Amino acid sequence: DGGITQSPKYLFRKEGQNVTLSCEQNLNHDAMYWYRQDPGQGLRLIYYSQIVNDFQKGDIAEGYSVSREKKESFPLTVTSAQKNPTAFYLCASSLGLWGYEQYFGPGTRLTVT
Amino acid sequence: GQQVMQIPQYQHVQEGEDFTTYCNSSTTLSNIQWYKQRPGGHPVFLIQLVKSGEVKKQKRLTFQFGEAKKNSSLHITATQTTDVGTYFCAGSNNDMRFGAGTRLTVKP
Numbered sequence: 001d002g003g004i005t006q007s008p009k010y011l012f013r014k015e016g017q018n019v020t021l022s023c024e025q026n027l028n029h030d031a032m033y034w035y036r037q038d039p040g041q042g043l044r045l046i047y048y049s050q051i052v053n054d055f056q057k058g059d060i061a062e063g064y065s066v067s068r069e070k071k072e073s074f075p076l077t078v079t080s081a082q083k084n085p086t087a088f089y090l091c092a093s094s095l096g097l098w099g100y101e102q103y104f105g106p107g108t109r110l111t112v113t
Numbered sequence: 114g115q116q117v118m119q120i121p122q123y124q125h126v127q128e129g130e131d132f133t134t135y136c137n138s139s140t141t142l143s144n145i146q147w148y149k150q151r152p153g154g155h156p157v158f159l160i161q162l163v164k165s166g167e168v169k170k171q172k173r174l175t176f177q178f179g180e181a182k183k184n185s186s187l188h189i190t191a192t193q194t195t196d197v198g199t200y201f202c203a204g205s206n207n208d209m210r211f212g213a214g215t216r217l218t219v220k221p
Contacts, residue, residue, distance in 0.1 A: 035211075040122075040216070041213060041214075042119075042201060042211045042212055042213040042214050043156070043201070043211040044211075045208075045209075090155055090156070092156075098205045098206075098207070098208055098209045099143060099144050099161075099205040099209070101146065101158045101161065102146075102148075102156075102158065102203075102209075103158070104155040104156050104157070105155065106154075106155050107155050
């Protein structure tokens with residue numbers, strides 16, 4: 001089955017801890033994205049990657065970091081510098097950057113207390 | 114930079130009534146996409162519009178792209194309870210911006 005997976009589905013952390021969210025795709029897509037979704041709001045872009053070993057900041061990159069060492073994987077680290085980390089995090093991938101259909105993973109709901 | 118505004122934020126309808134959500138961009142778009150997110154789920158791609166004035170239909174859903182390629186609409190005829198969810202538009206030019214979404218609830 002081709003698709004995009006995220007794990008875990010729910011994640012709980014204490015304030016001050018870094019946490020890494022996993023995103024894997026087997027669609028052979030070049031582009032990958034991380035979005036944050038807060039209740040009742042749209043999708044805000046955190047980071048995106050057009051190709052392996054390259055990534056760019058989105059609109060709300062502060063307090064987050066990513067890596068793209070493999071085409072299939074685009075993990076997101078939420079650092080302790082992120083002031084309001086509790087949110088629903090969505091990973092997506094597409095054949096190319098912008099203007100292509102994006103396939104979303106099931107999301108990770110992160111709660112930081 | 115490019116901004117995409119979407120209205121209304123919420124829409125509550127009786128089953129069988131029609132529903133429309135509208136997107137407006139501050140700049141001309143190369144294309145616009147529409148996604149649906151069911152409650153507790155993730156966004157799923159519905160359609161992409163590319164041409165000026167384009168109209169596409171998917172069963173009870175009609176999508177339009179404005180002549181100036183700055184606005185778009187999604188119209189659902191005779192809503193059903195399965196239409197419940199949040200509908201997002203996403204406009205592309207040199208980047209891609211999602212609207213805030215319209216949350217549709219349907220009363221049976």
